[in-house]
Amino acid sequence: GEEINGLGELYVRKHPKLRIRIVDGSTLAAAAVIHSIPEGTKEVLLIGKLSKVAFIVAKALCHRSIQVVTVKREEFEKLILQLPTSLGTCLVLSNSYTPKEMKPSCLPVQLWVVGDGLTAEEQRRAAKGTCFIPFSQFPPKKTRRDCVYYSTPAMVIPKEFENMHACENWLPRRVISACRVTGIVHALEGWKEHETDNVVLDVEDVWRAALSHGFLPLPSPLAV
Numbered sequence: 001g002e003e004i005n006g007l008g009e010l011y012v013r014k015h016p017k018l019r020i021r022i023v024d025g026s027t028l029a030a031a032a033v034i035h036s037i038p039e040g041t042k043e044v045l046l047i048g049k050l051s052k053v054a055f056i057v058a059k060a061l062c063h064r065s066i067q068v069v070t071v072k073r074e075e076f077e078k079l080i081l082q083l084p085t086s087l088g089t090c091l092v093l094s095n096s097y098t099p100k101e102m103k104p105s106c107l108p109v110q111l112w113v114v115g116d117g118l119t120a121e122e123q124r125r126a127a128k129g130t131c132f133i134p135f136s137q138f139p140p141k142k143t144r145r146d147c148v149y150y151s152t153p154a155m156v157i158p159k160e161f162e163n164m165h166a167c168e169n170w171l172p173r174r175v176i177s178a179c180r181v182t183g184i185v186h187a188l189e190g191w192k193e194h195e196t197d198n199v200v201l202d203v204e205d206v207w208r209a210a211l212s213h214g215f216l217p218l219p220s221p222l223a224v
Contacts, residue, residue, distance in 0.1 A: 007052060009197035023186045023195045025179025030056035031207040032153035032178040033113065033135045035217055041111055043067040044133075045097065047122060048115025050075055052200075053135045053153070055082045057113060060203055062090035069094045097125040114140055123147070131222070137177065139170050151218050153178040158214025175218065178210075185210050 005011065008022035030053045037044065046058060046068050058068050058079050069092045070076045076093040083091060098110065110130040118140045123132075126147055133150040134140055142149050154177050157164055167176040182195070189209050195201055 002051065007196050008194065012194050012196055021186060021191070021194055023183045024052070025177075025182035025195070026052040026056060027195060027201040027203055027206045028155075028182040028185070028210060029053045029135070029137075029153035029178040030060065031203045031210075032155065032217065033057050033133060034060050034203065035207065036133050036150055036220065037061070037066070037111065037113075038220070038222065041066055043069060044111045044113050045069045045071070045094075046075075046079075046113045047071060047118060048136065048140075049117040050078055051115060051135065052198075054113075054115055055079065056200055056203065057135055058091070059083060059087070062087040065090065067092055071095070071097060097122070098127050137179065148221050150221055151175075154218055155181050155210060156216040156218060157181075158216075160214060181210055181215055182206065185213055185215070188213055 001007070007024040007026070011022055012018060033053070034057060044061060044066060046054065047070070048054075059082060061068050062083060067090055068079070070079065071094055073093060076091065080088060080091055110127050112126060112130055112132050114132050114134050114136070116136045116138070120141070120143045123143045126132075126144065128146045129148070130144075131148040131150060132140060134152045137152060139149070139152050151171065154171050154175050157174050157176060164174065166173050167180065171177070185206065186195070193199065
């Protein structure tokens with residue numbers, strides 16, 4: 001945890017000759033969120049407690065020229081510090097939970113990328129048909145029947161992965177959180193660096209590595 005041990009950085013500092021690798025899994029979790037964003041999206045609302053995953057997602061979306069909207073000044077100011085000056089225009093502070101999106105008609109009214117602390121009151125402000133895409137480890141409490149809730153960042157395990165049925169009780173069978181997948185991929189690839197604190201691996205490299213080892217993205221609930 002970030003507040004408990006700096007996403008594992010405490011162990012690295014206390015044991016500089018550590019022979020195992022500490023992996024917080026943030027990069028692949030962020031990649032799973034990014035690849036959940038439907039193609040053609042022009043704008044998302046980012047809300048909830050900011051985390052390392054949130055910063056990675058926001059930066060990646062801005063790099064893709066997707067506008068990231070926030071409704072709280074404190075969150076906006078924290079996010080803007082993480083972005084290069086050239087991407088600053090992609091981050092917007094809004095006083096509305098329902099920003100207008102220029103979108104193809106096949107997309108939902110809104111996409112909300114959400115973290116811990118998303119309240120029922122905030123969910124009530126979402127337009128009908130809004131898609132909630134969590135970047136948190138635990139899923140938000142669903143309060144809207146007229147909206148779509150994506151899974152938390154997770155991947156389907158390879159067929160060759162035997163004797164594995166269920167890991168987290170909020171995920172389907174043979175699906176595990178992306179942060180756990182990262183540890184497996186890290187070991188299979190033989191990567192030497194730790195992924196702790198502010199260390200961020202290349203998002204697309206980690207995503208491709210996971211796919212190459214047979215892990216699969218979850219089907220979009222929109223497709224279902």
